[in-house]
Amino acid sequence: MKIAFPKIRSPWLIEPDTKVRLEKLSTATRGNFHDEDAAKKELEKHRVKMAPLQEKLYAGAQKSLLIVLQGMDTAGKDGTISHIFTGINPQGCDVTPFKVPTPLEARHDFLWRAHAAVPPRGMIGIFNRSHYEDVLSPRVHGMVSDKAAKERFAEINAFEEMLVRNDVVVLKFFLHISHAEQGRRLQSRLDDPSKHWKISPADFAERKFWPKYVSAYESILENTSKKHAPWFVIPSDHKWHRNVAISRILVDALDGMDLQYPVSTVDISKLKA
Amino acid sequence: MKIAFPKIRSPWLIEPDTKVRLEKLSTATRGNFHDEDAAKKELEKHRVKMAPLQEKLYAGAQKSLLIVLQGMDTAGKDGTISHIFTGINPQGCDVTPFKVPTPLEARHDFLWRAHAAVPPRGMIGIFNRSHYEDVLSPRVHGMVSDKAAKERFAEINAFEEMLVRNDVVVLKFFLHISHAEQGRRLQSRLDDPSKHWKISPADFAERKFWPKYVSAYESILENTSKKHAPWFVIPSDHKWHRNVAISRILVDALDGMDLQYPVSTVDISKLKA
DSSP states (O other), X not given: OOXXXXXXXXXXXXXTTOOOOGGGSOSSOOTTOSSHHHHHHHHHHHHHXXXXXXXXXXXXXXXXXEEEEEESTTSOHXXXXXXXXXTBOXXXXXXXXXXXXXXXXXXXXXXXXXXXXXXXXXXXXXXESOGGXXXXXXXXXXXXXXXXXXXXXXXXXXXXXXXXXXXXXXXXXXXXXXXXXXXXXXHHHHHOGGGXXXXXXXXXXXXXXXXXXXXXXXXXXXXXXXXXXXEEEEEOSSHHHHHHHHHXXXXXXXXXXXXXXXXXXXXXXXXXX | OOOXXXXXXXXXXXXXXXXXOGGGSXXXXXXXXXXXXXXXXXXXXXXXXXXXXXXXXXXXXXXXXXXXEEESTTXXXXXXXXXHHBTBOGGGEEEEEOOSOOHHHHTSOTTHHHHHTSOOTTOEEEEESOXXXXXXXXXXXTSSXXXXXXXXXXXXXXXXXXXXXXXXXXXXXXXXXXXXXXXXXXXXXXXXXXXXXXXXXXHXXXXXXXXXXXXXXXXXXXXXXXXXXXXXXXXXXXXXXXHHHHHHHHHHHXXXXXXXXXXXXXXXXXXXX
C-alpha cells in the first residue's frame, strides 16, 4: 500500500493512538499572534499562497483534497468556510453541508452520502459536518451503542484509507471552543435581533448534553486520527486564530502534495493560430 | 403565470425577438473606463456589494440565481469565474462545467444534465458552458438540422421559463470576442511554454468554423433571449471590461431580487444560553 501523505507539522495534530482529553487542549490560545490584526495579515498571506496551489491542483487533476469540519454548535464551521475559502476559485471547490439525512440518504449506509460527495481529482471538497455526525449525536442520545460506534470507526478508517490510496488527501478539523464561549455565542444571537433567524432551539437543547458530546468527540479523535487522515484540534474561541491555524495547515498540505501542471502531449509545431 | 424577474438595464442586453448580427456588436469597447485600473476598482466595489447579497440569498433560501456562460473558445469563461466569483462564499456557489457528455448523459435528453445542476433555492449556480452546447457544435457540424434546432430552442425556452416560475433567476452571458482576439489568445498559448498544457488541438481545428459558430450563436440569441431569461452579449476582448460588465449585471440582479433574511418563528423568550 503506497500512501504519499504530505508531511504536516502542527501543534494541533492529534497523534494516532493517543488518549485525548479535550479539556486539556487549549480553546483560547492566541498562537504567536499578539493581536487580531497580525493574525489577519498572516491569513491574507496564506490565501495568496493558496490560490496558485489550487490552480495547479485543478489543472493537474491528479489529486484531490478533502477537508472535514466538525465542532460543537456555534464552533464556527460556516465562518471557517467563508473566511478561508472566500478568495478561492469556486470552480475548483465544492462545499457539502451534511444536514439531517433525507429519506433516501437514511435508507442507505451512513457512508453512502459521504462517498458521493468526495471531491474528484483536481478539486477541493469541504464537508461542513460529515460522516462523523453518525458517531456523534446518535451516540450521545443512546441510539448507537459503544460496540456499534467501534464498528463505525473501523468502517470510517477503512473508507478514508481507501480514499487516500486513491489520491485524496484527507484533513479533519475539530473546531475546539469552550463551554463558556458557546454560551457567549448563543447569548449574542439572542441579544441581536438581526441574528434571530440563525437561532435553532435544538442548539440550546443540545447544549445540555455538552459533557456527552465531549466524550463522543474524544472517542472519535482517539479512534480515527490516523497518519493518513489526521485530526487537528484547532483552538477556536478566537475566530481569527481558528482561521489562521487552519489555513496554515492547508497551505502546508497543498505545498506538500507535489502538485504538477499537466505535461502537454500536443505537437505544438503542427498548430497555427 | 407570475414571473417576478428583476429589472436589469444594460447596454449589453439582447431584446427578445430582435435580429442579431454579432459583427455589429462591439467586442472591444472599454465602456466608461479610461483604463484597466479604473475598471478593476469598480469590479472590487461590485464584489464588496455582492458578498452581503449572496449571504442574504443563502440565508433566505427562497430564490436562486443561475448564470450561464457561453462563448467561443478562449473567450474567457474560466477567467470570468475566477475573477468575479473568487471572493464569494463557496458554500453558496456551485460551478458546473459542461464537458463532452458522459456515456450516461449521452443516453438522456440534452436538458437532463442541465436540470440536475440547477441551483437549489439559496444558491448561485454557474454553468461553464451549458445546455446551449447542444445547439452549437452539433449544428455547426451538421448533426442537428435547422428544424431540430428550432425544436430545441422551444424546449430550452419552456425549460427556462419553468425554472423562472420556480424562483430561479436566469442570466445568460455570451462572452463576445473578435476573430483577431481569438487568434492572439491562441498564439499566446503557443508562445508561452507554461501555457502549453492548456492547448487543445480542437480549439485550433474549430477556429476554421468561426463563421458557422457566429451564425449558430446568432440563432441562439435570436431565439432564446427572453424577458424572463435574457442574453447579454458582453464585449470581452478586454478581460477587465468583461469582468466589470458582468459583475455590474449580477449586482443589479441580486439587488433587484428583493432578498430577505428568514423571519424567526422561534419564541426567543423561552431560550437561555
